[in-house]
Amino acid sequence: MALNIAGVVAVMVFYLLILGTGMWAAKKAKKAERTRTGDKTEVALLGDRNISLLIGIFTMTATWVGGGFILGLAEAVYTPKMGLVWALMPLQYSVSFIIGGLFFAKPMREQRYITMLDPFQIKYGKVMSGALVLPALMVDVLWVSCTLLSLGVTMSVILDLPFVYSVWISAAVAIVYTLLGGLYSVAYTDVIQLTLIFVSLWLCVPFLLLNSSSLNIVHTAFNHTFQEPWLGSLEKDMVWRWIDDFLMLGLGSLSFQCFHQRTLSASSSRTAQLTCFAAACMIAILGIPPVLVGAVAVSTDWNQTLYGSPSPCERGDQTMVLPLTLQYLTPSFISVIGIGAVAAAVMSSTDSALLSSTSVFSLNIYKNMLRPQASENEIKWVIRITVVVVGVLGTSITFLSNSVLFLWLLGADLSYTLIFPQLVSVLFFKVTNIYGAAVGYVAGLLMRVLLGDKALGLPVVLHLPGGTLEDGVHVQTFAVRTFSMLFTLTTILITSALAVLLFDLRLLPERWDVRKQPGNVVPRDLKEEPGRDNNQRTSVLLEPILQNRS
Structure with a gap:
């Protein structure tokens, strides 16, 4: 070509x-920038x-x-x-x-x-x-x-x-x-x-749905024709x-x-x-x-197109299905x-x-x-x-x-x-502190690695309920990522609360309490001040961090 x-x-x-x-x-x-005073x-x-x-x-x-x-x-x-x-x-x-x-x-x-x-x-x-x-x-x-x-x-x-x-x-x-x-x-x-995305994509749709090499996508949504129905299925496991x-x-x-x-x-x-x-x-x-586009590709007899047989799926070209569908099922200008x-x-x-x-x-x-x-x-x-x-x-x-x-x-x-769990904890849980954040970060990362991921080549060390063997490799079927996220969030909150308790009971030396060091305390809340142009001012919240700017 x-x-x-x-x-x-x-x-x-x-x-x-x-x-x-x-x-x-x-x-x-x-x-x-020229009119900005801050x-x-x-x-x-x-x-x-x-x-x-x-x-x-x-x-x-x-x-x-x-x-x-x-x-x-x-x-x-x-x-x-x-x-x-x-x-x-x-x-x-x-x-x-x-x-x-x-x-x-x-x-x-x-x-x-x-x-x-x-x-x-x-x-x-x-x-x-x-x-x-x-x-x-x-x-x-x-x-x-x-x-x-x-x-x-x-x-x-x-x-x-x-x-x-x-x-x-x-x-x-x-x-x-x-x-x-x-x-x-x-x-x-x-x-x-x-604007271009919206107009261009919808302009392509009629040409795809009406092309002569494809069956009606309503039919192929539920019936096996050239490959499995494009609606897909959700098996119990x-x-x-x-x-x-x-x-x-x-x-x-x-x-x-x-x-x-x-x-x-x-x-x-x-x-x-x-x-x-x-x-x-x-x-x-x-x-x-x-x-x-994906539905039309499933419904297409690719042997009737210039692409020929076998289909993109059989060639392992699923990644390119959108450009291939546009190229072979629509006029060149479309x-x-x-x-x-x-x-x-x-x-x-x-x-x-x-x-x-x-x-x-x-x-x-x-x-x-x-x-x-x-x-x-x-x-x-x-x-x-x-x-x-x-x-x-x-x-x-x-x-x-x-x-x-x-x-x-x-x-x-x-x-x-x-x-995500770190952001939720720092914004919505006042008990959160640096000790919980640090332990949660390390523990969460370790947990995610131990749970494994076939796509990333990480072996499964910690098995969650369920799981299947694919090509001799154990694959998790449980909600691995959500489990990791919740584990991280729980670890942050529990460790933070425990650290507060230990310091309050003076079971840990006060000199270890980095929460009281400058730069680790949340400044006062910033409120909209009447009579002041809030769009033209420097962020008061970040002034301690962004000081010394010329």
Whole structure:
């Protein structure tokens, strides 16, 4: 197949449009910096806490509707023994946003944190918060890899553009406009990207449903034709694993810095909550087209297409089912439009992951731990360098895996089992202290490793109820990740309460009580002060950490 010149030109036009929007947003960011009287870092990382409801809905939704979301959904629906019953990411993320809006958005926004890790840094100090930074950074790097992998796969199939070129060009575009305007560029480009995703995906649907090589998807939903029904099935011994996957994506997403970056950038606490609720509806709607793509692929006699026999499933090409379906079951101009949807989705998630990891590193590691005396200009350069380093690292990892779903689930696993219980405890349980957090972190990580994971190559050492043998290897069927998460949370709370009791009874020397050392006590709650411009001030909560800025 020759290089699709028209498709390449269309993608380049899209990239130029995104770059132009990013440059326009960068000018808006610089204007905000010039008028800012306090902490200018909030302009780059949080859009000066002035993101409106409409823009917030677009950027929140676009962040989650990435390449991994689109290709992962289609892959899950198409893969035998999975199907729609295992492809509930739109519903899971909707639940995540609703819970986030009800319980997390308001307290985080009212405290005017800059990153998700600020409450850890304030309450626990540098060492413990540093340990929590590592999995948070790893999640974002894996997210960059996941999204770029999905785009590289799609472009290589439809445009016949070499995978390596597709990935590096796309990464370069995302890095450049993220460098230019920070969250302003990310948020405003998300508006264009989400619009393109919505229009492009739904435009492809009629052509897919009406193509002559596929049977009616209603028939194949319940009947075995070319392969198992695309609705999938849930066997009795897999119920706990299904619950585990649902909770991992439904709750684990709340411990992503990307989520909190959007709520913290909202113009008010109320706006942050409404953003979550509206995004919950939007993401459910945008999950329908990729599900239909997977259903059509299951219903297709691939021998009647130019792809030929055997089918993608028999060749082990489930990862590429979305681009293959667009390429062989729709007219060429429609498949190019589908490329635009995937490219837009990738950009919207990649830039968010880049900015998320940059926020955590530049503030929680560099500024707060390594160089508290760093100037405003120095932090700017750290932000720029971090964007490039994370972009290059995430892009490089793309070449180590060929499964979008694998990278996506690995990042979600880390977030759910390690970070989520720590975030819940530090925000909602006053008894929590550094002793409980430290023991919970180590014990939770050890427990997750002992429970094993076939996909990661970790042997099962601790057997939970149930389990099966697959190719001679024991595989857990219990809710392994949820068990690990609850074990971590319980350990944090019990150890924290025990530490308080031992110190109160003076069974431990007072000099060991690091809770009373400066920097490990939560400052006073920040209240909105009447008569004062709350958008133009520096976060009082973080002043002890962010002092000495020029």
